[in-house]
Amino acid sequence: MSASANLFPSPPPFNPLARTFAAVPPNVNGSSVTMPIETPETVATPVTVEAPLTLPDAANLSNNGSSVVSNLMRVYESLTGHGDGETDLSNSYGKGPSPSEHTPLPQGHPSNNTAIHKSSYPLHIGSNTESATWSYETTDLPYRAPTGVNGNGIRLREGSVSESSDHVTVGGRSLRKRSAPAPPDSKDGNESSSSGGGGKSSRSSKVRRKGKDTDGRWSKRFTWPEDLHRDFVSAIFDVGLKQSSPSTILETMPKHADVTSERIKSHLQKYRLHRIKSKQDFMTAYDATVRKLQKNGTGALKSLADAEVAAHLMHATVHNHPTDLDPSQLSESNDNASSKSQPHQTHPPAHNRKKGSLPHDALMLPQLTEKEKNSPLGTSMSYLMGLFFSLRQQLMAQREHAALAVAARKLSSEPVADVFSSFVHGHATGSNDSGALPSTATAVGGSSTRSNLEQSTMMKREMESQMAFQNKMRALKQQEVNKYKGDGFRMEEQHQEGLDGGELSFDKTEHPHHLATHESIVSQDYQGAGEIDGDHTRGQQQHGRNRGLSIANAEEFWNTDMVDDELFKFLMSDP
């Protein structure tokens, strides 16, 4: 009953946003990703998904409210679909399924669930969150509420469903305002503050007051709805954390009545704090684990969670361990029914697949279960998928560009595409992949070093992963933008010149190849989006054995800069 638990709901990484992206010329030939449908109990049936995305040109990718990040998040959810949440969805919210056309997912897509809360969102893709589970209610108002209208994101107290209709419009008057800081004894009845004395803030309050004692009472305290939070984060991404200030964010973020600079200021503060704490927690756990690993073999591990997983992967990598992380450890999954066979492996055509090496299969994207989605790995997976799709988009776009611009030239299409597929194919899953990703194992026995990370709340988790994600995306975005510049797109040099805003550079990173603790890791991942520093250390470091991007190693993959350099070089390999 902890009401508090819901304040910042810790939902699956991302909520399903409508799969609204409508018609996109399926003409997109080329690679399609094959994803095995994997219902917890049902065995997979391969399905090829045409990513139905529309790719605005580079320009569109960057501005207001249409941050790549949030878009991708939607994209992923859409593609992945939230399982027809057997029950939960019951929520009547989206009762009147907005007339909007959902492009039905490619036939056979597991989730044909509906329950989409439509509403116009910045980009064509989006829609609002349909919050079946989380308690907070987001306003129905379309995001950009017509100025003046108060679309309040104010949280509604317990249970009652908000009707957009009734408006508690309270005439301006701040409900409480505390005046003098300290006079120990003087306790002002703050109830009806006299705006007179102490404070000089002549704030035109926009605070709503509780309408009645009865159920529907507005909570005075504003809580950031998930939507806004995302926009917020996206904004940070766009502008860069270090550049982030209430004002900048405010500009970057889609306008919303309830978002004031002060709110942002506050939120930002919290955001930063969380970031720090998360980083510390992670590093601590990571270090600890690494030490253990150095001593005892990997075998000694009883549980793997979060940082431990990372550490483990790292360790394995360094020691050239073929592939470990036996699924057995990781998955404490609840799959009771299916005992042995791992459904996820839908074996395509044929071919004898050797253990370590994969033939030219299509990239198999596991259908994540709810539980998995919440797990660190699952989350990472999500991002990765988003990344993939995004990249695909980019490629398509580039093809078009190329085709148009230089129809004559032969460099029109071919190269790029192949590179991509080779990437996808060549490095797909290692032997272990098994869609069964860990759901953050719970400590076994007594040695539980409960890392707070496990209990992470949305803020935390989302931030962490998003930061990592954002770093990557930022890089990608930047590169793309650079390319599009001048239209002729030559990839020669990327004299990075920040696009709007300033120069951005992602992580400066070093990749000591030793058993690294802190230093290396820290500098990589958690640097946070938009951290800028003068130093542009192009990742010239070679990632020795990193070449194989196995999905299984999502974490590692994700936490490495390899993506920025290697991958891109790979994908966009220029002539």
Added chain:
DNA sequence: CCCGTAATAT
């Protein structure tokens, strides 16, 4: 006035 941080309130 804008920001970041610390102190409070909820």
Added chain:
DNA sequence: CATATTACGG
């Protein structure tokens, strides 16, 4: 306890 709101100092 976590998060939002205010106060305060640069």
